[in-house]
Amino acid sequence: xxxxxxAKQLVDAVISDFPDHAAGTRPVHTIGVGVKGTxxxxxxxxxxxxxxHFQGEPVTATVRFSNGSGSPVQHDGWSDVRGMAxxxxxxxxxxxxxxxxxxxxxxxxxVAAFLAFTKAAQPGPVERQSPWQKIWDMLQLKPPLxxxxxxxxxxxxxxxxLKYANRHAxxxxxxxxxxxxxxxxxYARASYHAVHSFVVIDAFGVRRHVRFxxxxxxxxxxxxxxxxxxDDYLRQELEQRLERWPARFMLxxxxxxxxxxxxxxxxxxxxxxxxxVMGTLTLQRLAPDQTADCEQLSFNPCRLTAGIEVxxxxxxxxxxxxxxxxxxxxxxxxxxxxxGSANGR
Amino acid sequence: xxxxxxxxERWVDELLNNDRFQRLAAxxxxxxxxxxxxxxxxxxxxxxxxxxxxxxxxxxxxVMPLKDKSPVGRAKAALAIAQNKDEIYAGLDNVGTVHFARxxxxxxxxxxxxxxxxxxxxxxxxxxxxxxxxxxxxVGLVEGGDAVIPSERNIEAFIDWVHAHDLYQVxxxxxxxxxxxxxxxxAQPCTAGNDLRLLPRALILQLHVNSNVSLGSGxxxxxxxxxxxxxxxxxxxx
Numbered sequence: 001x002x003x004x005x006x007a008k009q010l011v012d013a014v015i016s017d018f019p020d021h022a023a024g025t026r027p028v029h030t031i032g033v034g035v036k037g038t039x040x041x042x043x044x045x046x047x048x049x050x051x052x053h054f055q056g057e058p059v060t061a062t063v064r065f066s067n068g069s070g071s072p073v074q075h076d077g078w079s080d081v082r083g084m085a086x087x088x089x090x091x092x093x094x095x096x097x098x099x100x101x102x103x104x105x106x107x108x109x110x111v112a113a114f115l116a117f118t119k120a121a122q123p124g125p126v127e128r129q130s131p132w133q134k135i136w137d138m139l140q141l142k143p144p145l146x147x148x149x150x151x152x153x154x155x156x157x158x159x160x161x162l163k164y165a166n167r168h169a170x171x172x173x174x175x176x177x178x179x180x181x182x183x184x185x186x187y188a189r190a191s192y193h194a195v196h197s198f199v200v201i202d203a204f205g206v207r208r209h210v211r212f213x214x215x216x217x218x219x220x221x222x223x224x225x226x227x228x229x230x231d232d233y234l235r236q237e238l239e240q241r242l243e244r245w246p247a248r249f250m251l252x253x254x255x256x257x258x259x260x261x262x263x264x265x266x267x268x269x270x271x272x273x274x275x276x277v278m279g280t281l282t283l284q285r286l287a288p289d290q291t292a293d294c295e296q297l298s299f300n301p302c303r304l305t306a307g308i309e310v311x312x313x314x315x316x317x318x319x320x321x322x323x324x325x326x327x328x329x330x331x332x333x334x335x336x337x338x339x340g341s342a343n344g345r
Numbered sequence: 346x347x348x349x350x351x352x353x354e355r356w357v358d359e360l361l362n363n364d365r366f367q368r369l370a371a372x373x374x375x376x377x378x379x380x381x382x383x384x385x386x387x388x389x390x391x392x393x394x395x396x397x398x399x400x401x402x403x404x405x406x407x408v409m410p411l412k413d414k415s416p417v418g419r420a421k422a423a424l425a426i427a428q429n430k431d432e433i434y435a436g437l438d439n440v441g442t443v444h445f446a447r448x449x450x451x452x453x454x455x456x457x458x459x460x461x462x463x464x465x466x467x468x469x470x471x472x473x474x475x476x477x478x479x480x481x482x483x484v485g486l487v488e489g490g491d492a493v494i495p496s497e498r499n500i501e502a503f504i505d506w507v508h509a510h511d512l513y514q515v516x517x518x519x520x521x522x523x524x525x526x527x528x529x530x531x532a533q534p535c536t537a538g539n540d541l542r543l544l545p546r547a548l549i550l551q552l553h554v555n556s557n558v559s560l561g562s563g564x565x566x567x568x569x570x571x572x573x574x575x576x577x578x579x580x581x582x583x
Contacts, residue, residue: 128350131357138360141370141378141546147350147358165541172520172541255569259396271517272398272562274569 006111007321011329013118017157018070024330029083031074032066033187033235034287034294035242039088039251041279048208048253048276049200051307053088053096061281062087064294065187065238068101069156077183077229078149084192084214084249085299086281096305098251100192100214102181106265107161107174110314117171120164121157149229170266182222183229186237188247188283189221195265196301196316197256199309209256209311211269214281217248239286251278263313298332300324375553384550385529389511390465391562392525400463401571402444406512407457408557409487414453422455422486429479436476441583442468444572448483455483460563462571465511469504473497513551514559522547 014027021027039061045054053059067074068081082102087095108114126148129137134144148155158179165175184190194212201207223229241247254275261267287293302310302320310316326332350358360366391403411418426433426448437443446459461468472480477496480503484490489506496503516522523539526547552558567575576582 128354131351131354134354134357135360137542138366138370139374140543141374141549142542143361143545144358145542162541166539169520169523169539172523172539173518176520176541176544257396257398268518270396270399270562272402272565272568274398 004321004325006318007325009115010111010318010322011325013115015070017118017121017123019123019154020072021070022072025072026066026070026330027326028070029066029068029085030070030072032064032083032294033238034290034297035063035065035238035283036285036287036293037061037063037246037281037283039086039279039281042277044276045278046203048202048210048255048278049307050203051096051200051305052090052094053305054278054307060089062089062287062293062297063281063283064297064299065234067234075149075151075229075231076234077223077231078152079146079180079182079225081178081181082184082187082190082192084187084190086214087297087299087303088305090305094305095303096308097299097301097303098194098212099299099301100194100212102184102190102192103174103178104193104195104268105174105177106195106315107171108315109170109264109266111318113168113170114315114318117161117164117168120160122160123154123157124159126152126155127159151231170264173268174266182225184234185221185223186218186241186247187234188238188241188249189216189218191215191220192249193268194301196313197262197265197311198304199311200253201307201309207309209260209262211254211256212278213252213254214249215252217250217280235286242283242285247283249281249283251281252276253278262311265313265315292333296333298323298327300327375549378546379550379553382550384526384547384554386555387513387525387529387551389508389513391514392516398569401569402460402462402565403465404514404559404563405457405459405461405465405468406514406557406559407507407510408451408454408512409456409484409490409510411453411455411486412488412490413486418486419450419453419455422450422483425479425482425486429476429482432476432479436472436479439475440468440471442471442572444575455487457483462573465508466504469507470500473500473503512557512559513555514562515548515551517561520544522551526551 011027015021021030037060039053039059041054041056043056046056048054064083064085066083066085067076068083069075084100086098086100088098089095107117128147129145137144161175165171192214197209197211199207200210238247252275254269254273256262256269256273260269260273300320300323301316304310310320390405391399394400411422413421437446442462444460446457449456449458473496480496481494484494484496493499493503493506516525520541523544573583
């Protein structure tokens with residue numbers, strides 16, 4: 001299969017999980033908000049990576065926070081994965097992206113498994129367990145399935161995902177974590193994980209496999225699941241928060257060791273790995289032009305700069321072309337890969 | 346669109362938080378499922394790993410039930426530690442792989458919690474060599490301890506005894522509990538998966554046979570460094 005047909009297949013597969021997906025919008029993480037800020041590397045960051053944004057000079061950044069769903073209908077309060085796509089503007093039209101989400105791992109380790117997963121995750125009808133089924137579950141010491149959210153019109157693929165995970169151990173962790181991820185009280189109060197490993201290169205040419213995470217200085221907090229969810233609060237909350245005070249995130253870089261799952265995004269690395277504070281992102285205000293600075297922007301996890309390279313993670317490599325296909329389908333702004341640039345290869 | 350739940354559904358939804366149902370679960374359901382799907386207690390201590398980062402800052406959480414479960418018995422245990430403070434500190438400095446260690450009395454147990462580098466067996470062996478007498482003084486107050494003291498003459502049995510009192514470290518990744526369960530049952534790792542919804546039951550049944558566990562392998566402010574590296578970098582030793 002050619003790269004472009006595989007990429008198209010991936011995008012189509014993702015879109016098929018959202019029956020009400022609107023053409024011309026992102027296949028997933030459809031609803032989001034753009035924010036402007038500044039990233040300043042820590043004093044030690046340059047010891048690990050020669051990339052421009054890790055040298056200590058302040059770098060302007062554009063961030064797009066998003067809800068995970070590919071539906072155009074906003075449900076901020078539903079339990080869902082959230083995204084934080086960051087563009088570091090390095091000057092002279094150069095930029096690098098870091099795409100992260102609140103889930104700490106991915107559902108599949110390769111493209112074939114991902115296609116099978118998306119097929120399994122097709123949404124089905126909303127099915128509320130009967131009380132008798134719930135009692136039977138409880139008698140088996142099995143927590144009953146959560147009921148649908150107010151206004152939920154399909155099961156969001158939950159039943160299919162669970163069935164898939166029961167047959168594929170590699171998907172279990174992501175499905176389990178996604179099932180209890182909740183909704184953040186604020187986009188600025190969630191941790192975001194880039195999930196894939198990258199290779200960073202230092203001034204001596206030493207190459208290290210690493211993974212990046214954003215940790216909110218304001219702390220992590222989710223909404224109370226016992227309170228009925230609100231559909232529209234995250235953007236307003238962020239705007240009001242930034243009017244009062246900037247929101248900050250620390251960029252943490254975990255260094256992998258030989259034997260770690262460098263190329264498998266379904267396996268988080270042990271917490272015992274060395275982690276380095278690479279810098280602080282300070283978010284100051286919502287982007288004034290949400291269309292140009294948010295919706296039109298096309299992020300790509302493989303838009304990298306000298307000093308950072310992709311690992312052999314097959315999902316990461318597949319995302320490179322899939323994001324480009326997605327950009328073309330929705331008419332997003334230019335991507336460095338459309339002209340065949342070697343960046344990110 | 347989902348319909349509004351009936352009163353019966355709402356009542357069932359509340360059952361999980363209902364005291365009577367929780368008592369029923371603890372007294373009947375847990376023993377029943379423990380009988381139906383027998384679960385072996387997981388071994389204590391860190392999981393085996395060859396990777397350097399997994400072999401530094403490892404946790405030992407010994408929980409040892411005292412023979413004398415009275416305030417006098419607890420005081421005797423406290424005294425055994427206090428009387429041997431110099432021996433303990435000298436031993437810890439000599440062993441050289443310990444980040445911290447402390448003794449704690451929790452209810453009727455004397456506990457030793459420590460964070461160390463390297464292999465567990467060698468760690469205990471080093472302690473026997475340097476402060477075996479202190480171990481003997483403490484272990485002599487603990488149920489079943491008489492069989493393994495003096496430690497210098499019962500080295501292997503003593504190491505096994507300590508390992509048996511080290512808490513099971515519930516995996517940091519929730520679903521790895523299922524893999525631990527396969528391992529302790531001697532089953533092949535199941536790549537085909539299990540019923541994910543039974544993960545909570547797997548935890549409940551493990552806690553049924555293993556009432557004290559460590560939740561994960563713990564947070565580290567500076568993970569991945571040995572005592573020797575930290576001391577060398579700070580210019581304070583060895």
